[in-house]
Amino acid sequence: MGNRLSKIYTRTGDDGSTGLGDGSRVGKDSLRVNAYGTVDELNSTIGMLLAADGVTDEVREALTQVQHDLFDLGGELCIPGMAMVEDSDISRLESILDELNEPLPPLKEFILPGGGMAAACGHLARTVCRRAEREVIALARVEEVRGQPQRYLNRLSDLLFVISRVLARASGHGEVLWQHERRRKPKPTV
Template sequence: MSKTKVVTRTGDGGETSLGRGVRVPKCSDRVEAYGSVDEVGAMIGVLRSMLEDNAAVDARLRAIQIDLYNICADLHMPGEAGAALRIDGSGLERIEAELGEMNEGLPRLANFVLAGGTRAAAFAHLTRTVTRRAERRVVALARAEEVNPEVLRYMNRLSDYLFILARTLNENGAKDDLWAPRGVR
């Protein structure tokens, strides 16, 4: 049985390879972007581990993890060489539809929601903030190099999705902890 070699030592000097073997610094905008997207996928994996009794949400989050791996592949292979890896709008359409379904069952918000409530909801809020950071990394890359616009749209919508998911996981908003401006309690 053959094993995949994980330790290559090729990155010991602070560089890594993009698709097609192009070497770049590990701190490049592109590596920061796909590394941050990968971090979101890992956090969603932790969130999934908190959903023992919710197979439907688990399946939705698994599909999002797959989308995020596809986004990483898209970002990992710049230029025409990666054309076959470009994501299309199908993942975005799916999460927008799910977002709409979840949002229908929630009460209207009159104030900001503090991160908290159930453990899963609190972690969904944390994942939302990391998603926003990953989105900022993708935007920074897009300012310097060409990036598939579908990646930008997906990352923007995913943070909205995670906010609505957090409210859903807070018993459809019943356990939301609402912020009150200073002096208004």
């Protein structure tokens, strides 16, 4: 592969448009650009998670593969009609999720985002993943988008939740449970 970016700025986007992978131009605020832009943001938040102390080798290996998948997913969204995310990618996430979740105790309460820096980064990545999923759904309502990107992001957000639980427990900080009893019964507003 040759140099992809010999010149970093082109000025072609100064009018508020950007080029898609098929050469067409769209507004930088288009649903398609929002979707693949949020997938890029998700990849960056996973990079932050991987840079945190306390990430296990198993989690590092899984998330490094996820980062490659997210480049593929972004490419699929950037090039209308492209297919890059496969059902096997989704199945792989499910297998990792099952393996990491199996030893965890069942949840009885909601968990507050936290539990150490790595776990907190995992929760941040999970919320960005959910936003990316919503943006892919919004795009699919008006343009042709295969179902695999949405399903991949749905499984990935679940995996990031489980990874956050694993990292919180491994860090010694533990999971912080939501204490819904801390308030008295709310009074009806009507």
